[in-house]
Amino acid sequence: MSLKIAAESWPNPPPEMVEEPLIVVKEYDEERHKVAVEKMERLCEVGQRGKPSLVTDLMGDPICRIRHFPIHVMLVAEYGEEGAVVGVIRGCVKTITRGDSLYVKLAYLLGLRVSPTHRRLGIGTKLVEHLEEWCKKKGAKYAYMATDCTNEPSINLFTKRCQYSKFRALTMLGQPVHAHYRPINSSIAVVRLAPRLAGAVYNQLFAYSEFYPKDMELVLSNKLNLGTLMAFPKKYLPKWDPKTGILPQNFAILSVWNTKEVFKLQVKGVSPLKQACCVGTRVLDACMPWLRLPSFPDVFKPFGVYFLYGLHMEGKHGGLLMKSLCSFVHNVARDDSRCGAVVAELGQRDPIRKAVPHWKKFSWAEDIWCIKNLEDAKQDIHIHGLSDWITSRSSALPIFVDPRDF
Structure with missing residues (x-):
């Protein structure tokens, strides 16, 4: 009689007779795993039915x-x-930077999925532990993950089982792309910066921020980067020479990442009545375009997103200039039939939040970032003379959101 059969036939089998499920963690092999992974992740989406959810199509x-x-x-x-x-x-x-001009190797964990039929078996914990070990071998000293504040299962897994700490809270601001162009003040100039110049500007602005990537030049030269835009009053245009490295007194800057070439989003679980109401706004807008109604786009089919990153503004006109840049990006997205929204993620104390147009229904109030020290913090202090980033840094520091993380 096998151990498994004996355990099943025993009313209360002792622990040594209970067969542990065989779980093996391996690196992804496209030829072997691709179809199975896609099928498993679709099962995870099925578990979200019954309530509105944002589904990602990879x-x-x-x-x-x-x-x-x-x-x-x-x-x-x-x-x-x-x-x-x-x-x-x-x-x-x-x-990345940790806010004190020091660089540190950081692991980013994302896309954790466990089949609904195999949960509560410790599979999620085992995957996290194996990935942490892989990242440590690559030199990572810290690891972090990000999730919506309402995702309690994920937060509990990382904070209670895997010893992560809640570290930063950010806000996701979404602006649907509607049928009309947004106006831009005629006194404002919008210029596009070359990647090398944009990198120099960002290095100057975000040197003492958190999470600013050391390989920023790779981000700016990536094919998904649509460009870096700067806005300032036109009266400064003949005076500003970017070669000097001196920035204007009043300006705003941001970059645009084209996520629709990587993945698409889709809203599911919305009632037919709400979908009909959204269709009604588009019909009304088409019949009476002179009203310039902000009609709701068709987010119930897969749509792409332009992600705004590297947002910064200075001067008394900074808010107006930032709004102009966001309007400029919206107008570009409006001409792209596959783009349904413009999104930015900012720290909750970042004053730029007030200058970024967004819809509350299309935004997330709190995106939780949880972090873990993969090394012994006391040993790190003793050997390197460094304070532990998790306990020593203030949440008031600027946060740079890497578009590759989105």
């Missing part, structure tokens, strides 16, 4: 969200003798 590329990092990996969890894929997690390692 467009047949399971590692699309990490492939633009030089150091990245995707792990899969195989269950049982047949090796069924029941879980996945993605991760990358990058070098």
Whole structure:
């Protein structure tokens, strides 16, 4: 009689007779795992039915969200003798600032999924632990993850089982792209900066921020980067020489990342009545365009997003200039039939939040970032003379959101 049969036939089998499920964590192999991973992640989406949810379509590329990092990996969890894929997690390692002019290697964990039929078996914990070990071998000293504040299962997994700490809270601001162009003040000049000049400006502005990537030049030269825009009063235009490195007294700057070439989003679980109301706004807008109604786009079909990053403003006109830049990007997105929204993520104390147009129904009030020290903090202080980033830094510092993280 096998151990498994004996345990099943015993009313209360002792622990040593209970067979542990066979779970093996491996690196993702496209030829072997691609179809199974896509099927498993669709099952995870089915579990969200009954309430509105934002679903991500990876467009047949399971590692699309990490492939633009030089150091990245995707792990899969195989269950049982047949090796069924029941879980996945993605991760990358990058070098970023921690707010005190020092750089540190940081791991970013994302895309954790466990099949609804195989939960409560410790698969999520095992995937996180294996990915942490992989990242430590690549030199990562810290690891972090990001999730919506309402995602209690994910927060509990990381904070209670994996010893992560809640670190920063950010706000996701979404602006649907509607049928009309947004006006831009005629006294404002909007110029596009070359990648090298944009990098020099960002290095100057974000040197003492948190999470600013050391490989910023790779971000700005990436094919998904649509460009870096700067706005300032036209009266400064003949006076400003970018070669001097001296920035105008009043300006705003941001860059645009084209996520629609990587993945698409779709809103599911919305009642037919609400969908009909959204269709009604578009019909009314088409019949009476002179009213310039902000009609709701068709987000119930897959749509793309322009992600704004590197947002910064200075001077008494900074707010107006930032709004003009956002309007400029909206107008570009309006001409792109595949783009349904413009999104930015900012720290909750960042004054730029007030200058970025957004809809409350299309935004997330709190995006939680949780972080963990992968090394012994006391040993790090003793050897390197460094304070532990998690406990020593103030949340008032500017936060740079890497567009590759979105």
